[in-house]
Amino acid sequence: MFDAFIIRAAVGGIGVALVAGPLGCFVVWRRMAYFGDTLAHAGLTGVALGLVLGTHPTIGIVFTGVAIALLLLALQWQQRVPTDTLLGILSHSALAIGLIAISFMETVRVDLMGYLFGDILAVTVVDIAWIYGGATVLLAVLVFIWKPLIAMTVDEDLAVAEGVNGIRTQLIFTVLIALTVALAMKVVGVLLVTALLIIPAAAARRFAFSPEGMAIGAAILGGVAVLSGLFASLQWDTPSGPSVVAAAAFLFALSLMAGATLKDSGR
Amino acid sequence: MPDTHAQDEAHPASTTETLISVENAALSKGGRRILENVSITVGRGEIVTLIGPNGAGKSMLIRVALGLEPLNSGHVRRTPGLKVGYQPQKVTLDETLPLSVQRFLTLTQPQPVEELKKGLADVQMPHLLDASIHTLSGGEFQRVMLARAMLRRPDLLVLDEPEQNVDTAGAVEIYQLIARLREETGCGILLVSHDLNVVMAATDRVYCLHGHICCSGTPDEISGHAEFLRLFGPSAAKTLAVYPHHHDHDHAPDGSVTHTHAH
Numbered sequence: 166m167f168d169a170f171i172i173r174a175a176v177g178g179i180g181v182a183l184v185a186g187p188l189g190c191f192v193v194w195r196r197m198a199y200f201g202d203t204l205a206h207a208g209l210t211g212v213a214l215g216l217v218l219g220t221h222p223t224i225g226i227v228f229t230g231v232a233i234a235l236l237l238l239a240l241q242w243q244q245r246v247p248t249d250t251l252l253g254i255l256s257h258s259a260l261a262i263g264l265i266a267i268s269f270m271e272t273v274r275v276d277l278m279g280y281l282f283g284d285i286l287a288v289t290v291v292d293i294a295w296i297y298g299g300a301t302v303l304l305a306v307l308v309f310i311w312k313p314l315i316a317m318t319v320d321e322d323l324a325v326a327e328g329v330n331g332i333r334t335q336l337i338f339t340v341l342i343a344l345t346v347a348l349a350m351k352v353v354g355v356l357l358v359t360a361l362l363i364i365p366a367a368a369a370r371r372f373a374f375s376p377e378g379m380a381i382g383a384a385i386l387g388g389v390a391v392l393s394g395l396f397a398s399l400q401w402d403t404p405s406g407p408s409v410v411a412a413a414a415f416l417f418a419l420s421l422m423a424g425a426t427l428k429d430s431g432r
Numbered sequence: 433m434p435d436t437h438a439q440d441e442a443h444p445a446s447t448t449e450t451l452i453s454v455e456n457a458a459l460s461k462g463g464r465r466i467l468e469n470v471s472i473t474v475g476r477g478e479i480v481t482l483i484g485p486n487g488a489g490k491s492m493l494i495r496v497a498l499g500l501e502p503l504n505s506g507h508v509r510r511t512p513g514l515k516v517g518y519q520p521q522k523v524t525l526d527e528t529l530p531l532s533v534q535r536f537l538t539l540t541q542p543q544p545v546e547e548l549k550k551g552l553a554d555v556q557m558p559h560l561l562d563a564s565i566h567t568l569s570g571g572e573f574q575r576v577m578l579a580r581a582m583l584r585r586p587d588l589l590v591l592d593e594p595e596q597n598v599d600t601a602g603a604v605e606i607y608q609l610i611a612r613l614r615e616e617t618g619c620g621i622l623l624v625s626h627d628l629n630v631v632m633a634a635t636d637r638v639y640c641l642h643g644h645i646c647c648s649g650t651p652d653e654i655s656g657h658a659e660f661l662r663l664f665g666p667s668a669a670k671t672l673a674v675y676p677h678h679h680d681h682d683h684a685p686d687g688s689v690t691h692t693h694a695h
Contacts, residue, residue, distance in 0.1 A: 194529045316539040318529060326498040326518040327540040327584070373530045374564070 170286055175395055177288035178409065180296040181352045182365065182387030184303050187380035188345045189362035189387075190369070191338065194318050194376075199249060200237065201359035203256035204346040207233040209263030209355050211347075212280055216270055222280075223295075226350060230343035233259065238339050260355075283354030283406030285395070292351060299348050303341055310337050315376055352391075353406040364413040365390060371424030386416055448475030451514060451588045451620045454497050457506035459489075466492050468644045470506075474588065474620045479611070481631040482624045484641035490624045491521055491592055493641060497622065498590060517586030519577045521593050521624070531565045537580050551583040552576070554609055570597040578606060582613055589613065591623040607632045646681070 192201055208226045215225025233255060240251055267277060276284070288296075307314075313334045316324035325331040349358045369382030393416075394409030453473040459466045466489045474480045474497075482490045495501040497508060498518060525531070537548050545561075552558045555575035560568065568576060574597045581589055591610070595603035611634040614621055625631050631638055640646040 194526055196526070312539075319525065319531065319536070319539055320520070320523045322495070322498075322500050322520055323518055323523065324540060325500055326516050326590070328516070329540060367528075370528055370530070375530055375532065375535060379530055 170288075171395065171399065173288045173290065173293060174285045174405065175392060177293050177296050178285055178352050178391035178395065179388045180293065180300050181349045182361065182391050183384045184300040184345055185349050185361045186365045186369070186383030186385070186387040187304070187307060188342060189364075189366035190376070190380045190383050191314065191318060192342065192359075192362045193366045193370070197342070198359055198363050199252045199256070201342065201346060201362050203237070203252045203259065204230050204233060204343050205350065205355045205358040206256045206260035206263070208346065208350050208358075209280060210259045210266065211263075213263050213266030213270070217266070223347060226347045227344060229259075230347050231340055234339040234343040235336075238335065279354070280350070281354050281356050282404060283350065283352050283357065285352045285405045285409070288351065296348060296351075299344065303344055303348070306337065306341060310334055314338055353409055357406055357410045360410040360413060361387065361390075364410070364417050368413070368417040368420040371420045386420075387413070390416055448477055449511070450475050450509075451511050452497055452622070453509045454493065455507045455509070457493070457496055457508070458504045459492065459496060459501065460504055465643060467496065470641070470645055472497070472639055472645070474622045476587070476620050477614060477618045478636045479614060479621045479623070479632060479634050481635045481638045482622070482641055483627070483631060483638060484646075488642045490641055494590060494592055494622065494624060511587070515584065515587045517581035517584040517589045517619075519581045519591045519594055521596070523573075523577065525565060527566055533560045533563050533565055533568070533576055536565045536576065537583060541584050543583055547583065551579040554582070555579045556605070571602070574598055575602075575606075578609070582609070585617060585619075587619055589619050589621045589623075591621070593624050593626045595626050607634070610634075 192198060207229045211226035211229035212222040213225070214229055215222035218225065237248075237251065237255065240246075241248055264277075279287070313324065313329045316327075316329050317331060317334055321331060345362070346358050349361050353361050365387035366379065366383040368386050369379045373379035373382050390413035391409050394412035395405060397403060397412060398405040398408040450473050453471070455471050457467050457470045470489075470493060472480065472482075472493070482493065484490050492501060496503060498516065499508060499510070533552070534545070534548060537543065537551070543551075548561060549558060552561055555578055557572060557575050557579065560572065560576060565573070565576075574594070578591070578594050581591065589610070594606050594610070598606060610621060610623070610632065613619060614634070623632070635650070637648060637650060639648045
């Protein structure tokens with residue numbers, strides 16, 4: 166009934182959603198949506214870097230993502246320029262520089278649209294292996310830092326005063342986000358990667374009564390968004406990455422209505 | 433009225449183990465001097481109260497003592513492995529993070545539910561264990577934060593205005609609770625008082641801060657203080673103490689010191 170490439174797309178997309186959901190919860194809780202955007206835009210510079218160095222673009226994406234994340238972390242500790250301004254500067258200059266660098270590469274054919282909007286239908290078996298391997302490692306590390314990270318998310322001062330290693334936790338978390346963005350770029354592309362992080366998480370909020378509940382809910386809703394987005398894309402011949410994001414947005418709208426009903430019934 | 437300045441030496445601080453000490457701390461932010469040559473110590477079993485006007489640097493000094501704020505100069509010494517229970521002046525919780533009171537209480541230290549119930553009962557909030565933290569009123573949250581800090585069985589309890597959002601009767605109750613914890617566990621307590629002139633009677637040492645330490649000493653014995661009794665009543669008088677004090681200098685609006693008369 167379904168072609169193999171659709172099944173590969175669904176399997177790969179769900180793998181990304183499983184890790185993007187829980188990490189996206191922290192992006193929502195810590196108000197880091199713009200941070201995700203910045204990392205994603207920097208990914209384009211990473212693609213160019215990868216091509217210049219003759220390595221796989223993903224290696225370039227991971228490298229620039231981690232570098233930008235650490236740079237931001239360091240810049241946040243100075244307080245002269247507001248963080249959102251800094252993010253805006255880094256985000257858009259990274260996008261601009263990436264676009265320029267790629268335009269210079271006449272000898273290499275770069276599928277620019279693929280990087281901007283993702284190419285979930287082109288997911289290969291090797292990609293799937295990478296996605297699930299990466300997702301397993303990322304989730305394992307997230308579980309490892311879960312308790313201190315939740316404490317830091319509730320209140321950083323409180324956590325550090327009570328003995329949480331704040332710098333280490335923040336460093337690990339920042340690298341996790343950078344790697345998740347690199348992983349998710351393949352599916353929805355540079356421009357929509359943040360959506361895959363925050364929309365399922367926001368949709369799960371209405372039904373969650375604990376941080377863990379919200380993280381699991383976000384992973385499930387992300388998977389549902391991937392499946393329904395792919396289905397819609399087949400049905401109406403729409404671009405698949407944007408369809409996945411639109412499906413997630415639709416789920417979010419539904420959650421608002423269901424949440425209102427929950428509230429009315431006294432929960 | 434005895435002069436409280438001279439009582440600094442009367443307290444046998446040297447016999448207790450020092451839990452935390454800030455020595456000659458100086459801190460500026462954005463070109464503004466916040467702390468200058470500030471030294472304080474808190475020993476095991478001691479209750480130390482910080483008072484001072486708004487903007488005096490009380491919360492900043494507490495943050496310095498806890499290692500949350502780097503100093504420009506000076507030292508902070510903490511006993512290695514010191515277990516801290518901290519109630520910040522303000523915690524801003526993000527509504528998007530679903531969190532029950534039970535979960536909030538156990539963020540950095542797991543506790544059996546029985547203990548949590550006892551801790552909440554101590555602050556008169558036993559019904560809140562399963563409530564969402566986002567539904568609490570300011571006063572309720574204040575008490576839950578206090579319960580949380582005390583439930584950790586800390587070596588050092590640090591409370592930044594524990595009585596804010598709480599009425600006078602509630603403040604008396606909170607002070608009694610704090611004093612009891614000290615009796616039971618022998619922990620040291622560093623607290624910032626809301627009021628310039630009223631501190632816990634059980635306080636061993638008061639520091640009056642205004643960028644620098646203006647003066648320090650033990651609070652005056654207050655049971656006979658007529659004005660205080662009139663204001664707060666005899667039951668409060670057992671728990672609160674008036675700390676009437678005058679300085680040998682005044683502060684210009686920018687915080688700089690002008691000497692008025694010598695002592």
